[in-house]
Amino acid sequence: MLxxxxxxxxxxxxxAVERYHEDGYILHDEPILSSDEITEVLDELALVIAGESAxxxxxxxxxxxxxxxxPDNPVRKVTGLSYYLPFFERMAKSPAxxxxxxxxxxxxxxxxxxxxxxxxxxxxxxxxxxxxWHQDAVNYDFFAPLDGFVTCWIALDEARxxxxxxxxxxxxxxxxxxxxxGRERFVDHPSTAEPVAAEVKPGYAVFHDGLNFHxxxxxxxxxxxxxxxxxxxxxxxxYLGIEDKRLRDFVECNRxxxxxxxxxxxxxxxxxxx
Ligand SMILES: O=C(O)CCC(=O)C(=O)O
Numbered sequence: 001m002l003x004x005x006x007x008x009x010x011x012x013x014x015x016a017v018e019r020y021h022e023d024g025y026i027l028h029d030e031p032i033l034s035s036d037e038i039t040e041v042l043d044e045l046a047l048v049i050a051g052e053s054a055x056x057x058x059x060x061x062x063x064x065x066x067x068x069x070x071p072d073n074p075v076r077k078v079t080g081l082s083y084y085l086p087f088f089e090r091m092a093k094s095p096a097x098x099x100x101x102x103x104x105x106x107x108x109x110x111x112x113x114x115x116x117x118x119x120x121x122x123x124x125x126x127x128x129x130x131x132x133w134h135q136d137a138v139n140y141d142f143f144a145p146l147d148g149f150v151t152c153w154i155a156l157d158e159a160r161x162x163x164x165x166x167x168x169x170x171x172x173x174x175x176x177x178x179x180x181x182g183r184e185r186f187v188d189h190p191s192t193a194e195p196v197a198a199e200v201k202p203g204y205a206v207f208h209d210g211l212n213f214h215x216x217x218x219x220x221x222x223x224x225x226x227x228x229x230x231x232x233x234x235x236x237x238x239y240l241g242i243e244d245k246r247l248r249d250f251v252e253c254n255r256x257x258x259x260x261x262x263x264x265x266x267x268x269x270x271x272x273x274x
Contacts, residue, residue, distance in 0.1 A: 009095035011103035012207075020104055024173035024212035031203035032096055032154050038203055041228065042156060044087045045116055049075050055084045058250070063120060063128045072123055074224075078116040082230070082263060083253035088114065089263070092230050097152050097205075098266050101232045104150050104207060108235035108267035110260075110274050112140075112149070113251075119164045119216065119225040127218030130164070133187050136231065137210035138177045142242045142251065143274070146177055148234030149210025155200045156226040163221040166206060167195040172213035187213065235267060239274045 012020070012028070020026045033041065047053045048060070055078070062069045063076045081088035091097070092111050101109055120128050137146040159165035170193045178186050186192060195215075198206045208214060210231070219225050239261055242248040252261040262274040 009099050011099045017103050020207060020209070023168075023170040025168045025170075025198070025206060025208035025214070027198055027200055028100065028205045028207060031201070032152070032205045033156075033203040035203065038156050040087075041091070042226070044085070045078070045226075045228075048078055048081065048085070048116075053085055055081065059084070074120045075118050076120065076128070077118065080113050080250075080253055081116065082111060082114050083255070091228075092263065093265055097230065098232075100205075100207065101150055101152060102266055105148050105232065105234050106267075108270075109232050109265040110235045110237070110269075111263040111265050112143075112231040112233050112274075113253075114228065114230045117216075117227045117229065119219045119227075121163075121219050121222050121224060127220065130218050131214075131216045133169075133183055133213055133215040134180075135172070135177060135183075135211050135213055138180065140210070142240050143233065144238050144240060146211060147173075147209075148237055149231065150233075151206075151208050151210065151229050151231050153206045153208065153227055153229040155202050155204055155206075156228060157224065158202050159198070159200050159225055159227065160221075161197050161199065161217075163223070163225040164216045164219040165200065165225070166198045166214050166216045168198050168206075168208060169193055169195050169213040173209040173211035175211075177211060178213075183213070232265065233262075233274060235264070235269055235273060237274045238272065 016026050048055050059078055059080050060075055061077045062073045064073050067073050082092040137149050140146055255261050260269055
């Protein structure tokens, strides 16, 4: 899995790094996963969805959390795979991804978490809820600073406008975190750039800053649109802790005995940091 020749493990060319810092995201122009690797990932995810992996049940969310999972209530998202399942830990640490991440945020990298997104097609003409405009890092009030987060989002199916690809707002990361109550006004503001649809082929990645505004609309096709995202951060980031025990256990993946709560990926670790 993920054993590539040297080019595939290379960083991101300088011109694309500059574009990333300018726009807050880039569509990487080489595949990160081959079609065989996508099949492997989907096979592992099928075990997770069937409840046959070592992943705790509270990591799996369905479209409607109030009713049991079933054909009308499919899995919507799975979080924290890399902390529980060696296959995904290997993937999170694979040089094909990590060397590109290091080009964007520097040499010392940790994993915050990961997410599998299953964007399900409508059931009986009723589309499932979209992911509304948001900045991932606005939810990270337990980390500081918030400017060293990057997500590597990899399409497992072709992502098109019709099936709910991501849309990104260029430059939106430069304003820092915007309160949730202000996000609609930010998106509608005359000086906010027009959103761009991030259409990508299977195996290709979108890298985006944790403060970049993005969303994805409902899937209007007849098949699921799946993707996996790894959320990385600079190892120098401070972890401020979380008072609420349930949230803390979820965020830290119960790694209470570990002096560093988050997974080391590349480079150095720092005292008092993540
Ligand atoms: O895959 C999607 O539809 C949503 C992705 C997203 O919102 C994210 O990566 O934060």
